């Protein structure tokens with residue numbers, strides 16, 4: 001009974017230690033992943049139904065949809081069978097590595113031994129030569145030559161005055177493969193932790209407003225444990241185009257009523273606080289919001305003041321009697337061929353404010369002042385009114401994420417980099433120099449092996465021999 | 475003179491060198507070989523200068539910061555791919571003192587450049603969207619294309635290996651390489667026809683994307699569409715029937731198949747770690763910084779993963795008994811097909827989240 005059970009465990013172990021299973025899993029995962037790139041994942045049913053109609057025709061599409069759906073193709077990477085593949089893959093990777101690791105570890109840890117006659121045949125590089133001088137005489141020279149090759153050699157004597165020098169380098173390269181495999185496990189662990197304990201949601205925040213909750217994808221509120229406030233949002237454009245250059249949210253974190261952190265969040269520069277990360281994701285206008293026009297007003301006397309006014313309100317240019325009244329606003333002002341103005345977008349692509357000026361009650365002049373065009377700030381009489389912002393009408397769309405597993409993913413990535421470097425760019429090199437007496441001469445046999453890039457090591461060994469043979473005979 | 479002139483010179487140069495290498499392969503005349511190498515080196519220098527000029531131009535136009543090399547849209551990345559590919563090829567040519575690879579590598583460069591011309595993609599220096607202004611992205615893109623170039627080289631040597639190793643027309647490996655080559659020719663011809671028919675119309679990227687294969691397979695007329703399919707089958711059959719001629723030419727060079735196998739492995743062994751670090755890890759870090767998710771299974775990411783798995787399969791298959799040589803060479807060819815799909819197919823055929831790399 002016990003015998004049989006052991007056999008079964010062994011069978012399982014061998015099954016998972018096999019590199020053939022790895023090959024099969026590589027192919028299965030790669031091929032099945034293709035399905036998920038063709039069928040849109042997590043899309044509205046209509047979209048994929050349309051797509052299936054094009055392939056299977058109108059009549060078959062609904063049943064095809066049902067079949068696909070029951071196979072989990074519409075949300076494939078979370079389907080039971082895809083997860084199963086990944087679990088099998090991890091098991092394969094772990095058991096296969098465990099299976100081979102002890103042997104490799106021994107190879108790495110055990111000090112190099114003099115080569116035995118039996119092993120000679122297994123070594124791939126083999127060169128011979130004859131040096132002038134008895135073995136005792138050439139020993140130091142050979143040791144120095146090995147040193148200049150980067151090998152600090154040990155030696156052992158064999159009978160009849162002969163000896164062996166041997167050394168190795170880069171033995172940790174052997175671990176590269178295992179480190180690489182380990183890193184994959186670490187990354188997958190991080191991903192699993194993220195899936196089970198993470199939060200992924202969003203938070204739209206109007207300028208001037210604050211919130212202590214974010215929303216999950218299904219709109220359920222999620223308590224953050226602190227408050228986040230949007231002080232300002234703005235977009236900067238490339239020169240005269242509507243191509244955005246920078247989106248920017250000025251955020252403040254408030255904890256227990258105190259401001260604890262201020263940060264300008266841009267697309268590639270998120271805010272991190274309390275385990276959460278806030279990313280600039282999108283933005284927009286709040287319909288019917290009443291905002292403040294922030295104007296920087298400079299009279300010809302040179303004094304500048306900043307004023308905040310709402311639509312319809314007025315302000316005075318310092319040092320004068322001139323009164324400006326805000327009459328109209330356009331988020332994106334453009335002029336058509338006949339010179340008439342119109343609004344071409346409901347986003348703040350080109351904010352403009354229409355102001356009427358009067359001097360002691362008499363209408364003086366009026367016109368559009370555009371945020372992006374400084375030439376419109378200068379009034380006919382030399383006074384300057386700059387539109388700094390129309391504040392309070394935009395919201396910033398923040399993506400909110402908490403992922404307690406992400407550090408493992410990063411750690412795994414680092415380990416993987418190290419592992420791949422060892423596996424592909426380092427090589428375990430071993431060299432044995434066998435010397436025996438031949439009258440007044442020494443017969444030298446150089447045996448060497450490299451776990452990677454053998455030809456390059458072979459060339460090095462050849463050069464080593466050529467250098468020595470400078471003083472050699474035949 | 476601006477960079478586009480020099481890029482033009484380099485493009486024509488590479489096309490010429492492709493012709494020269496193929497001529498060299500057929501006639502095996504040393505002089506022709508020297509000319510081929512000369513043209514390639516000259517074009518490479520021209521392209522290098524053009525690349526530096528474009529870098530400076532973007533900066534002077536105020537569209538790019540000085541630390542942004544021009545590798546940020548599809549056009550620039552294709553050009554950079556060609557540059558890496560040619561550099562890698564020249565290293566191999568000088569190291570192994572063998573020119574015949576040129577006839578297999580330069581067509582890959584030629585294809586990339588022809589693709590640029592045929593799709594009429596925008597060559598303008600464009601400003602960068604906020605999400606694209608990231609050093610991670612820069613490292614990601616640069617390293618991805620270095621890896622793609624290495625994979626391109628392995629594709630060339632693996633294909634040569636297959637051509638040299640196969641004997642019978644019924645052999646799976648023979649069928650595989652002739653059909654692959656046939657499909658490549660058909661795709662190119664179809665794109666060429668699109669180009670001739672619609673190039674005048676095509677002014678922006680959306681239009682081009684819509685017109686892909688409109689002149690042939692997706693034609694409004696079912697006759698044309700049917701004829702295209704039949705024509706394709708005939709072309710592929712012809713390549714299959716007469717593929718042995720190519721084999722004769724390649725075999726005449728006596729390149730050892732062991733060398734080809736080793737070169738394929740070596741180039742994959744460079745491409746794989748670079749792709750892992752640059753293509754997957756840096757890509758994930760960038761996505762994490764910009765979008766808040768390091769992995770979202772969008773088509774582009776998934777196809778990178780598929781490519782990665784194919785090359786992991788290649789590396790592991792070599793460790794399995796009985797999988798040296800022919801079978802792994804097939805895997806290396808398939809790997810590069812996956813690279814091309816990741817690189818172009820996803821943008822052209824599947825719609826991804828990545829705005830980066832759109833034809834615009």
Ligand code: HEM
Nearest residue numbers: 017018019022089092093096177180184423786789790793
């Ligand atoms: C995507 C996942 C994997 C990656 C990226 C990966 C990576 C690697 C790399 C880079 C090598 C070195 C290859 C070379 O030097 O040519 C290697 C070797 C190896 N891998 Fe994997 N591997 C993966 C999955 C697996 C799995 C699932 C197994 C399970 C059987 C496995 C078993 C092995 C074995 C046995 C070796 C050879 C070790 C040796 O040379 O002694 N690998 N792997």
